[in-house]
Amino acid sequence: AAGVIQSPRHLIKEKRETATLKCYPIPRHDTVYWYQQGPGQDPQFLISFYEKMQSDKGSIPDRFSAQQFSDYHSELNMSSLELGDSALYFCASSFRYAGTDTQYFGPGTRLTVL
Amino acid sequence: GQNIDQPTEMTATEGAIVQINCTYQTSGFNGLFWYQQHAGEAPTFLSYNVLDGLEEKGRFSSFLSRSKGYSYLLLKELQMKDSASYLCAAGRDDKIIFGKGTRLHILP
Numbered sequence: 640a641a642g643v644i645q646s647p648r649h650l651i652k653e654k655r656e657t658a659t660l661k662c663y664p665i666p667r668h669d670t671v672y673w674y675q676q677g678p679g680q681d682p683q684f685l686i687s688f689y690e691k692m693q694s695d696k697g698s699i700p701d702r703f704s705a706q707q708f709s710d711y712h713s714e715l716n717m718s719s720l721e722l723g724d725s726a727l728y729f730c731a732s733s734f735r736y737a738g739t740d741t742q743y744f745g746p747g748t749r750l751t752v753l
Numbered sequence: 754g755q756n757i758d759q760p761t762e763m764t765a766t767e768g769a770i771v772q773i774n775c776t777y778q779t780s781g782f783n784g785l786f787w788y789q790q791h792a793g794e795a796p797t798f799l800s801y802n803v804l805d806g807l808e809e810k811g812r813f814s815s816f817l818s819r820s821k822g823y824s825y826l827l828l829k830e831l832q833m834k835d836s837a838s839y840l841c842a843a844g845r846d847d848k849i850i851f852g853k854g855t856r857l858h859i860l861p
Contacts, residue, residue, distance in 0.1 A: 672848065681840060681851040682796065695847035729795055741786070742849055744795040 641666055643732050643745030651751045652720050660715040660748045664732030670694070671713040672742055673705060674729040682729060688713060689735060720752045757852035759841045764858045765831055773826045773855045775841030784844040785817050785824045790854065791837045799826070799839075833859050 644663040652658050664671050670689045674682035675698075684697035688707035699705070702720075707713045717724060727749050731742035756778045765771040777785065784803040788796035802808055802817035802824065814827040826839055838854040 670847070681853050684848045684850070687847050689847065697848060727793070740783075740844065741798055741801055743798060744788075746795050749793075 643730055643743055645728075645730050645745040645748050647748060648746065649749050649751075651753065653753055654720055654722060656720050656752075658717045658720060658750060660717070660728055660730075660750070662713045662715070662730030662732075662745060664711050664713070664730075665734075665743055668732035668734045668743075669711065670733045670735050670740075671707055671711070672731040672733070673699075673713070673715050674731065674744075676727045676729060676747075678726075685715070717750075722752050725750060725752045757841055757843055757850060759839075759852045759855045761853065762856045762858065764860060765828075766860050767831055767833060769831050770827065770829050771831060771857065773828075773839050773841075773857070775824045775826070775852060777822050777824070777841070777843045777852075779843045779845050779850060781845045782819070782843055783846070785815075786840075786842040786844060786849060787813075787815050787824075787826045788840040788842060788851075789837050790840055796840055828857075831859050833861065835859055 646661045672687040673685040676682045685699040687695045691707045703717050705715045727747045729747045731744045733742045759775040787799040790796045800815035807816045812829045817824045836859045838856050840854045841852040842849045
């Protein structure tokens, strides 16, 4: 079965640079979520989109923005990168009206800021 | 506010049974999830409980008591590959709030 696809899988950036992470949800899923997970930490919710509209917002810094496009893929844009932004970034998708709204996670993008 | 508590670490023996407990307090609760996460990998969905009671799925079972704000994940016939972190997560509105995870060590 098709899973959530994230690209790139690994990304190395310098401080103050910009990064864009992409997420392609499971086909027919209408909701996308972004999480940040630091070393030894639990995943922290950043932001979610339902039917291309932002549906909820968590601990996303103002330097980050995200959107969901007409084909349901989503991009997380990160500017003025800081060392503390080094983390695993997971995208998850769900089908809201499936009854459980279970989120299925992509493999993650490992961002390293030098 | 929201709060999810689960033990930080547990150790069990291959072939045995282990129960990982989780207590939660959150507004807008709409279900309790358990995820398994191996180091450096994505969380993998294990179970979802929205009603009180036990849900069994192969070697794994999950229990929920909404009135007590309590859940547990039961793992039977433990295998070495079960060594991982187990994340208890509460569904709230349009997101999932994760606990810190329980790192489970399996001894041969």
